[in-house]
Structures are given as C-alpha cells and as structure tokens.
Amino acid sequence: MTVTADRARVVFDAGALPTSVVVSNGDSEEPRVVQVYLASDRGAPAGKERLPFAVSPAHRSIQPGDRQAFRITYEVLAGTPLPSDRETLLYFCILAIPPQGIQSAEQTWLDFLYRPKGLSGTPVEAAKGLQFSAEDGKMWVRNPSYYCVSVAEVTVDGVKIGGPLMVRPRQQELLDAPNGKGAVEWSYIDDYGARHCARQA
Structure with missing residues (x-):
C-alpha cells in the first residue's frame, strides 16, 4: 500500500x-x-x-x-x-x-x-479470559467480558483451527475443530498491535 x-x-x-x-x-x-x-x-x-x-x-x-x-x-x-x-x-x-x-x-x-468509561476489568484480562469448549467437532469461543477481543490464532495441541477473528463483548464465535479435545492456546492482539499468547488446559 x-x-x-x-x-x-x-x-x-x-x-x-x-x-x-x-x-x-x-x-x-x-x-x-x-x-x-x-x-x-x-x-x-x-x-x-x-x-x-x-x-x-x-x-x-x-x-x-x-x-x-x-x-x-x-x-x-x-x-x-x-x-x-x-x-x-x-x-x-x-x-x-x-x-x-x-x-x-x-x-x-x-x-x-x-x-466507554467505567468498564469492568481490563482488555488484557478480557483476552486471557476467553472460554473455549469443544462440541461435536466444533469449538465455541466465548467472550464473557465487556471488551472486544482480537484473536490472531487458535490452536488445539499445536494445530491451528482458526483465526484471525474478533470476538465481541458477551458474544461467541464457532470454529471447526475435528480434534477439539486437547490443550487450547490462542494469541491475541493488544491495543498497540502487539501479539501475546494465552493457554487453557
């Protein structure tokens, strides 16, 4: 560009x-x-x-x-x-x-x-607090916070199943995950464009 x-x-x-x-x-x-x-x-x-x-x-x-x-x-x-x-x-x-x-x-x-002013928690807490659950070859990504979370990548046992995606506040996204049972890791983007990693056992 x-x-x-x-x-x-x-x-x-x-x-x-x-x-x-x-x-x-x-x-x-x-x-x-x-x-x-x-x-x-x-x-x-x-x-x-x-x-x-x-x-x-x-x-x-x-x-x-x-x-x-x-x-x-x-x-x-x-x-x-x-x-x-x-x-x-x-x-x-x-x-x-x-x-x-x-x-x-x-x-x-x-x-x-x-x-907006006065939101509970922080953007980092929101990104680390995403909830993942596997069901019938799919992976639900839930955001219980009041912040938008920008996810760069989601992996299960090291295999990428999705991303990038934006998970809006109090909403969820659905990913294909044929082998969804395992350790879930994801990378998220902070306010400054930097990439960080989080993990859910």
Missing part, C-alpha cells in the same frame, strides 16, 4: 482526549487525495450512517512523502449514541485516490474500538 496509517487499529477511549490517526503518502512522485470516515460494516460507503463521531478534516490532498493527521472526536449529537456498557466495534476507512482517478484508489480498513 502506498498510503499507510500510523497504527493497525484505533482505540477511542471515551475517558481520554480525542484521537488522531496519522496517514502518510509513501509515493515519491504523486499526491493522493485521502478521504477518511467511520462505518459499522467493513466495505460500507461513506455518508450512509449517522455515527456519533466527527473526523476532521474529512479529506485532504497529501503530497508525496508527506503526512496528515485526522482528528476523531465523539459528538453525541452527530448520530445515534453507542452503548455505554460495552465496547463497540466500528471500522475506520482510508480511501486514497491517485491523480488517475477513483478507479485506481486504494482502500484500507482499520478496526476502530469505542471504549
């Missing part, structure tokens, strides 16, 4: 200051017109939803080798308020349009996590 962001995911902490995503144009010759927006579904077009966020600027021409910070603020009047008792998974889209036109555009989607 010619146009890149300064992070692999965005965590918007409601108890902190507004968040900024810095986008760089790695092309040494041509500018890019960059449009950014938030969506509840990966692949959704811009302007189709009323989400309670404002992104400034919404678009900007970035010259070769230059970069631009896009500031994200939570504005409840801008759209439907998000739940206050759990994290919400959205997506931050970066659409980079070269001089040749929209047909040659590059699109990047980043996970965007809205984290």
Whole structure:
C-alpha cells in the first residue's frame, strides 16, 4: 500500500482526549487525495450512517512523502449514541485516490474500538479470559467480558483451527475443530498491535 496509517487499529477511549490517526503518502512522485470516515460494516460507503463521531478534516490532498493527521472526536449529537456498557466495534476507512482517478484508489480498513468509561476489568484480562469448549467437532469461543477481543490464532495441541477473528463483548464465535479435545492456546492482539499468547488446559 502506498498510503499507510500510523497504527493497525484505533482505540477511542471515551475517558481520554480525542484521537488522531496519522496517514502518510509513501509515493515519491504523486499526491493522493485521502478521504477518511467511520462505518459499522467493513466495505460500507461513506455518508450512509449517522455515527456519533466527527473526523476532521474529512479529506485532504497529501503530497508525496508527506503526512496528515485526522482528528476523531465523539459528538453525541452527530448520530445515534453507542452503548455505554460495552465496547463497540466500528471500522475506520482510508480511501486514497491517485491523480488517475477513483478507479485506481486504494482502500484500507482499520478496526476502530469505542471504549466507554467505567468498564469492568481490563482488555488484557478480557483476552486471557476467553472460554473455549469443544462440541461435536466444533469449538465455541466465548467472550464473557465487556471488551472486544482480537484473536490472531487458535490452536488445539499445536494445530491451528482458526483465526484471525474478533470476538465481541458477551458474544461467541464457532470454529471447526475435528480434534477439539486437547490443550487450547490462542494469541491475541493488544491495543498497540502487539501479539501475546494465552493457554487453557
């Protein structure tokens, strides 16, 4: 990708200051017109939803080798308020349009996590606290916490059965696990994009 962001995911902490995503144009010759927006579904077009966020600027021409910070603020009047008792998974889209036109555009989607104030526990505790149970050749992955957990990989006795996947708060995902009985290990991604391992006997 010619146009890149300064992070692999965005965590918007409601108890902190507004968040900024810095986008760089790695092309040494041509500018890019960059449009950014938030969506509840990966692949959704811009302007189709009323989400309670404002992104400034919404678009900007970035010259070769230059970069631009896009500031994200939570504005409840801008759209439907998000739940206050759990994290919400959205997506931050970066659409980079070269001089040749929209047909040659590059699109990047980043996970965007809205984290309300006052949630019980921590993201790390949530990731380590996933619950796995095997049943009829399947493996249920349950998340009893109020945080979204990004799982990079799940293995049973060293054999990969799934991943990557996002397990939303108080929800579960189902994986194929023909040999599901055994030691379950998984790797998860933290707020900073680092990968860590956990194990359930």
